[in-house]
Amino acid sequence: MSRTEQHGTLVDLGFDRPQIAARARNQSPIVPRNSISGRALVVVVAIMTFLASITTGTVLLVSASAADWQSEVASEITVQIRPYAWRDIEKDVAAVTDAMRAQPGIVDVRPFTKDESSKLLEPWLGSGLSLDDLPVPRVIVARAQPGTAPDLATLRSRVNQIAPTASVDDHRAWIERMRSMTGATLAAGFGILALVIVATIISVSFATRGAMAANRPIVEVLHFVGAGDRYIAGRFQRHFLRLGLEGGLIGGGIAMLAFGFSESIASWFSGTAVGDQFAALLGTFSLRPSGYLVLAVQAVLIGVITAWASRRTLFATLNEIE
């Protein structure tokens, strides 16, 4: 039997050096991975990232839809002419339509016929009713040139001269309400994001303290052999950065999948009252590519926040250990 077979695997370092058992090497991490209860932390970070991603995605959807509504509505001017006993409403409609066409900045004017105006009342009064005897107002919709603001005061006074029962509405009040609603949605989204981040930091701090308590003997030995706090924190921090990124990517990934499938989910509900309301409010409920990029960056950011929070706690805890 050869010498190698007698003693197991040996490394021959040369004739003048002793033969050394091959396994005598640094293979163990200084802080063992299984000493940090990582699974619970990964789950917590994943849930937090998922909630943050859903919040951010919803805020992005609402903002995009609100911007679309605003751009559509902002270029529209509606004139409503109410019928009055001694006035010929058809003449008033024609005169107001001509006056509006003559107004600079107006690119398109469309008077609604009596039937079209009546149809607008159907959602409230139902179909099949004769509206001939009812004083149904007539509507004229005009579209302003994009990027220009027609002189609404002049238009209003001219329209009122022609038809005293007419009112001009540029939807400004509605747009203001939309703006404040979008602002409130954004504020609520940021508030939820802030809460999620604070909850993540607190969870990570507790997990770090737990890990430090479990590994206190290791920290003490590292101090004995001359390791500084920065070196020790570095050994722990790489675990927490990995756990944070793992949780962030899981939570963010699930949220991205949810948004990816939301279009098909929305199609299941199309035709229903809820589905139609959603479609009217949020369009197709699908994120743009830039939205997915924001979610990915956010997931990585939460991983980095986890590492930062653990580093802060590590130094605070190391200060308590002499």
Next chain:
Amino acid sequence: MVRFENVGLRYGLGAEILRDLTFQIPANSFQFLTGPSGAGKTSLLKLLFLSMRPTRGLVNLFGHDVSLLNKEEIADLRKRIGIVLQDFRLLDHMTTYENVALPFRVLGRDESSYRKEVIDLLKWVGLGERMDALPPILSGGEKQRAAIARAVISRPQLLLADEPTGNVDPTLGRRLLRLLIELNRSGTAVIIATHDISLMDQYEARRLVLHQGRLHIYE
């Protein structure tokens, strides 16, 4: 190298357990620290290792007033000190080799630069066959030797040993004492805290005797 002036130490509001300690540890010196149980030997070692600060007096180590040092500076000074504690403090998830190589690893040295040195020392302390064993399966004596090997591997300027031969048979005890004497001859100041009179009788050296919190020095 080490200078204590009127050093006192108390835990909390209790009585002083070390009182008016004034002494010096010269470079390259060898001394035993002895005294009855509870006399404060371990506390004095902790002061020397900078893991505690005195409640009064001056401690000067390697020319530094320790009261003025921050944590990173203390960590740097500790790299020049080796310590062997009674409870060994080996890391259970690391092999004997890895435990002994830990001071080099913390210094950031490349493993190829110290591997042979670690293996040679482990063979010298009789742990050549136990290099890949984890501490939980080592005997008390083997743990003791591994702890000593870890403390001396980086050739510290000051070695502190708390009962370093407490768990080994007399033959191995003599061998470990020889290792510490060899280390001293190569330039390390050694302080051995021990109860073992027979150990002290094996080597003529300065004796620091702690009694009722005060230090008596027998040159």
